[in-house]
Amino acid sequence: MAASASVAIAQPSTISEHARQIDQLVAEQLKQVGQDRRPGIDDYAFCRRVYLDAIGRIPTIDELDGFIADQEPDKRSRLISKLLQDKGYQSHWCNYWADLFRVKYVGDKLHHPGNYAEWIKESLRTNKPYDQMAHELINASGPLYKPGNGATGFYAREPMPLDHLANSVKTFLGLSIECAQCHDHPFDVWTQKDFYKLAAFSSRTHLRVDPTPDLEKDYAKDRRVLKNKSFDEWIVYRESLRVKHAAIHGNGTGFMRLPHDYQYGDGKPFEAVKADVLFGAMPKLDHKLTKAELDTLKHNNFGPPINSRESFADWMVSPDNPLFTKSVVNRLWYQVMGTELVGPLGGLSPDEMGPHPALTEQLIAIMKASRYDLKRFLSVLFNSETYQSKAIALNASAPEYVLDGPIVRRLSAEAIVDSFLSLKTETPDQYVATEFRWDGFTNFYEKSQTMGVQDFVNYSVNGPGRGAFQKREEAEAKRRNGETGPKHLWRVSSYGHVDGSHEVAMLMGKSDRELIDGANEEPNIPQILYLMNGHLEQEITAQPLAFIHQKLEGATTPDERLEIIWKSILVRLPKESERALVSHEQDDLIWALLNSNEFRFAR
Numbered sequence: 233m234a235a236s237a238s239v240a241i242a243q244p245s246t247i248s249e250h251a252r253q254i255d256q257l258v259a260e261q262l263k264q265v266g267q268d269r270r271p272g273i274d275d276y277a278f279c280r281r282v283y284l285d286a287i288g289r290i291p292t293i294d295e296l297d298g299f300i301a302d303q304e305p306d307k308r309s310r311l312i313s314k315l316l317q318d319k320g321y322q323s324h325w326c327n328y329w330a331d332l333f334r335v336k337y338v339g340d341k342l343h344h345p346g347n348y349a350e351w352i353k354e355s356l357r358t359n360k361p362y363d364q365m366a367h368e369l370i371n372a373s374g375p376l377y378k379p380g381n382g383a384t385g386f387y388a389r390e391p392m393p394l395d396h397l398a399n400s401v402k403t404f405l406g407l408s409i410e411c412a413q414c415h416d417h418p419f420d421v422w423t424q425k426d427f428y429k430l431a432a433f434s435s436r437t438h439l440r441v442d443p444t445p446d447l448e449k450d451y452a453k454d455r456r457v458l459k460n461k462s463f464d465e466w467i468v469y470r471e472s473l474r475v476k477h478a479a480i481h482g483n484g485t486g487f488m489r490l491p492h493d494y495q496y497g498d499g500k501p502f503e504a505v506k507a508d509v510l511f512g513a514m515p516k517l518d519h520k521l522t523k524a525e526l527d528t529l530k531h532n533n534f535g536p537p538i539n540s541r542e543s544f545a546d547w548m549v550s551p552d553n554p555l556f557t558k559s560v561v562n563r564l565w566y567q568v569m570g571t572e573l574v575g576p577l578g579g580l581s582p583d584e585m586g587p588h589p590a591l592t593e594q595l596i597a598i599m600k601a602s603r604y605d606l607k608r609f610l611s612v613l614f615n616s617e618t619y620q621s622k623a624i625a626l627n628a629s630a631p632e633y634v635l636d637g638p639i640v641r642r643l644s645a646e647a648i649v650d651s652f653l654s655l656k657t658e659t660p661d662q663y664v665a666t667e668f669r670w671d672g673f674t675n676f677y678e679k680s681q682t683m684g685v686q687d688f689v690n691y692s693v694n695g696p697g698r699g700a701f702q703k704r705e706e707a708e709a710k711r712r713n714g715e716t717g718p719k720h721l722w723r724v725s726s727y728g729h730v731d732g733s734h735e736v737a738m739l740m741g742k743s744d745r746e747l748i749d750g751a752n753e754e755p756n757i758p759q760i761l762y763l764m765n766g767h768l769e770q771e772i773t774a775q776p777l778a779f780i781h782q783k784l785e786g787a788t789t790p791d792e793r794l795e796i797i798w799k800s801i802l803v804r805l806p807k808e809s810e811r812a813l814v815s816h817e818q819d820d821l822i823w824a825l826l827n828s829n830e831f832r833f834a835r
Contacts (some may be wrong), residue, residue: 347376348383373437379677407510431488465610467698520536
């Protein structure tokens, strides 16, 4: 798959043709509204922009100098291809997709997200098509901690069936239907009954953390003995069994029942409703019972499983679904350009096409032609003149048409923090993993596959107790992973639950992943005070081994020293008006530039 991904990116003629189609539509719209085309950006601005957008950090000074020195006319497209194959791509876009899919530790649900996060990273490493990613997440089942089965984390993250449905629809279709969970939607056409018909596709899907009843009989006796003997030993026994047996069960019955307080005239409380989609073609389902037959049974009977959840996934990711492709195109445009192509990321409608419908249609066609290859689609955007034009600020004087290029906006929290690595080391992506990384849960799951009933008892009785249960497995997983490098040189994406939250990134607005699109890119006083007074920039100014200081040691003139500082931090040469600053202490200059808006904003 990785090889085929490389081939897909290496088709400049098709990519450039798609990029020209975008530019042509933008030029036609500018002409229609009587607006001048924005000027293009120079190589310095392009290098900074594409590094940030493709791999989530500024270039090192060596990377910048190498690009500037390249005299070939196709150097921009070659840099784009290089960055999209770089492991920094995985790091940067892992942050984005993990935010959207809400990869988060939820202890009360036994959801430890290491396997889930690794699934996302592996999907990015192999350039798994987006429609395949979405289908796997929607339809995932089986053991939660089986290595490679991390897609189950999507359901485990929100196992309440109706909440999970609303989040799935918002995630993959950009459609907000959560209001219809409790009542007919006050502002849209969706009814509560529509919501329950959609929920019928995944009915009886559930997260179970304990062994299933047929297996529990093997463990029940020892469970009782340990509980009466030692609470600590019983807890380890219970939790170790759960790591082995926690799983997503059920594949959908195709029926749901209306709630007990249903009050509309088109149904009755507890009435069975058959699965149906909100729009588009209804997939065929092989029901074993009729609605009439099910209505005669107890209220907790939803019928036998018929794998309707897979049919739901098929409908969701179909190219014929009017929202699936439009939603991801809208998301990627917003992530790269900073403006909404169609509308709010989580507030689209099937018919809405945005302020420039022809451009939306073209981008949807490009995504479909790319077969949902995210790297290929991003390559098209990056190669367009539209992307390579001057960024504008959206203020009172903003022009009528703003889809003709990027806008000025604050960098993401992760990009700000990761960009400091480009000043600290010449290899900022050195410790981004290139293969599966074990954690305590995937490590113990694999170990548990050869453990019998007595083995679990011995593990619980002879071990160091519940306080060290997870630590013991995490230490073993760490040994399996080998050398992972010092944490102060990790990209933000390398942090997992056991490493603690990246406090600086959280302060800078990193999403807590409680909500979809939960990141905050609005600057605030604590962020400004931290950058001015915190230790982050001191890791550079006060560290003689930092890469920027190593480069400065080779400077022979004050002007050369100034250029190194400006190129390292702002990714450009100093302006003539700035050369008068040459007399200032270099640490003061570094501190001032790191606290400048130019460093913190995409431009």
